[in-house]
Amino acid sequence: MTKLQQTPSQTLGPFFAYGLTPEQYGYAHKAIAGNTLAAPGVPGEHVRIEGRIFDGAGAPIDDAMIEIWQADSEGHYAGADGDEAVSAGDFGGFGRCGTDDEGGFWFATIKPGAIGDGQAPHIGIIVQARGILNHLFTRIYFADEAAANGADPALKSVPEDRRNTLIAVRSETPAGPVYRFDIHMQGDDETVFFDV
Amino acid sequence: MTNNPYRPRDWDNHPPLIYSDYKSTVLRNPQKPLIPIRQSLTEITGPVYGHDALGPLDHDLTKNAAKNGAPIGERIIVTGQVLDEDGRPVPNTLIEIWQANAAGRYIHIREVHDAPLDPNFLGAGRFMTDESGQYRFITIKPGSYPWGNHLNAWRPAHIHFSLFGPAFASRLVTQMFFEGDPTFPFDPIYNSVPEGARGRLVAKFSMDLTEPEWAHAYVFDIVLRGRHATPMEN
Numbered sequence: 219m220t221k222l223q224q225t226p227s228q229t230l231g232p233f234f235a236y237g238l239t240p241e242q243y244g245y246a247h248k249a250i251a252g253n254t255l256a257a258p259g260v261p262g263e264h265v266r267i268e269g270r271i272f273d274g275a276g277a278p279i280d281d282a283m284i285e286i287w288q289a290d291s292e293g294h295y296a297g298a299d300g301d302e303a304v305s306a307g308d309f310g311g312f313g314r315c316g317t318d319d320e321g322g323f324w325f326a327t328i329k330p331g332a333i334g335d336g337q338a339p340h341i342g343i344i345v346q347a348r349g350i351l352n353h354l355f356t357r358i359y360f361a362d363e364a365a366a367n368g369a370d371p372a373l374k375s376v377p378e379d380r381r382n383t384l385i386a387v388r389s390e391t392p393a394g395p396v397y398r399f400d401i402h403m404q405g406d407d408e409t410v411f412f413d414v
Numbered sequence: 415m416t417n418n419p420y421r422p423r424d425w426d427n428h429p430p431l432i433y434s435d436y437k438s439t440v441l442r443n444p445q446k447p448l449i450p451i452r453q454s455l456t457e458i459t460g461p462v463y464g465h466d467a468l469g470p471l472d473h474d475l476t477k478n479a480a481k482n483g484a485p486i487g488e489r490i491i492v493t494g495q496v497l498d499e500d501g502r503p504v505p506n507t508l509i510e511i512w513q514a515n516a517a518g519r520y521i522h523i524r525e526v527h528d529a530p531l532d533p534n535f536l537g538a539g540r541f542m543t544d545e546s547g548q549y550r551f552i553t554i555k556p557g558s559y560p561w562g563n564h565l566n567a568w569r570p571a572h573i574h575f576s577l578f579g580p581a582f583a584s585r586l587v588t589q590m591f592f593e594g595d596p597t598f599p600f601d602p603i604y605n606s607v608p609e610g611a612r613g614r615l616v617a618k619f620s621m622d623l624t625e626p627e628w629a630h631a632y633v634f635d636i637v638l639r640g641r642h643a644t645p646m647e648n
Contacts, residue, residue: 235523240538247538251461347442
C-alpha cells in the first residue's frame with residue numbers, strides 16, 4: 219500500500235505551444251528542450267527521425283507533442299550515473315517536438331547504442347495531444363537492427379503482426395540517414411502503445 | 415542509483431483513455447489494449463535539468479513577459495510540494511506551467527476566443543523544486559473560457575502543469591483547478607477523472623500563505639508515481 223494517491227492525469231490541451239515548445243513556434247519564451255538533440259560534434263551516427271501522427275479517421279493530428287528519451291551512441295543515458303545535470307553541448311538525450319499542419323514531427327539526433335541488457339537499440343516516446351487524457355508511451359526501434367530486434371524482450375511481447383508499427387524504416391538521403399516513424403492512434407496500423 | 419521500477423499508473427486515479435463526453439478523445443486514443451512492458455533503464459531514467467536551466471523570472475508570470483507594466487488581473491501565489499506515492503519529496507524536478515490570462519484568453523496563435531490579450535502577460539512559467547520538493551509560482555488568476563466541445567461549453571479556470579519527476583516513467587501532465595468553480599459539473603475534462611480522485615486536482619485557498627496587502631495563495635500538492643521496494647529483475 220502506498221501512503222498517497224497519484225495525482226490524476228489531464229490532457230495538455232491545444233494551447234501548450236507557448237509553454238512547452240515556444241521557440242519552435244516563435245513565441246518569445248526560451249525553450250527547455252527542442253527537436254535538435256545532437257550538436258555536430260556529438261559522437262555517434264547523426265540521423266534524422268521523422269514521421270506524422272494520424273487519428274482514427276486518418277486525419278493528421280496537428281496539435282500533438284512528441285517527446286523522445288534515448289541513450290547516447292554507447293548506450294548510456296545522461297544522468298544515469300548520478301544526478302548531475304547535463305551541460306550545454308553535451309548529449310542530453312531528451313527531445314520535444316510539436317506537430318505541424320500535416321501532423322509532422324522530426325528530430326535531429328544520433329542513433330542510440332544498445333544499453334546492454336539484451337534489448338535492441340530503441341528510443342522511448344511519449345505522445346500527447348488535445349484529446350489525450352493520459353500521455354501514451356511507445357518506442358522506436360530501427361529496421362537495420364533486425365537481429366537485435368528479433369531478440370528484444372519488449373518487441374517479442376508484441377503480437378508479431380503489430381511489431382512493424384514500432385520499427386522505423388531507414389533511408390539514405392544526401393543530408394544523411396533518415397528513419398521514418400509514423401504514429402497511427404487507431405485503425406489497421408494502430409501503433410503499439412505500452413503500459414509502462 | 416537504485417534500479418527499482420516504478421509502480422504502475424493507478425487507473426483508479428486517472429481518466430480512461432476514451433471518454434466520449436470529451437469528444438476529442440474518441441479518435442485520438444488507441445482502441446487496442448496497452449501492452450505491458452518490463453521497465454528498463456529507458457523507463458527508470460529521465461531528463462535531468464540543473465537549476466541554471468531556468469531564468470530568474472521563470473517562476474513569476476506577472477513579470478516574465480511584462481513590457482510596459484503589470485498584467486491585469488488578480489495576482490496569486492500558487493505553491494505546493496511534489497511528492498511520490500510513499501510521501502517522499504521529489505527534489506530538483508522541473509515543473510512547467512501554462513495558462514490563460516485573466517480574461518480567459520490564451521496567447522496561442524490558434525486561440526479565437528473573443529477576449530483581450532494582455533500585452534504584459536504570456537502565461538508560461540517554470541520552477542525547479544527545492545530539496546524538499548517545494549515550488550512556488552506568482553501569477554494571475556486565469557479566467558474561464560469557452561470551447562467547442564458542445565453548446566455553451568466552458569472550461570473551469572485552470573493552470574496546466576507538466577512534470578518529469580525522476581524518470582521517464584514518472585512523467586505527469588495535469589491541470590490545476592480552483593476551489594468552488596461553478597462550472598465543474600459541466601466540464602467533461604475535469605469529470606473524466608474518477609469521482610473520488612477529482613478533488614486532488616483542485617487547489618485549496620490558504621489564508622496562512624496569503625500575503626498581506628499583496629496576494630491570495632493557493633496550495634496544490636502533486637503526487638507522482640513511486641518506486642517498488644524491490645529492484646528490477648535482470
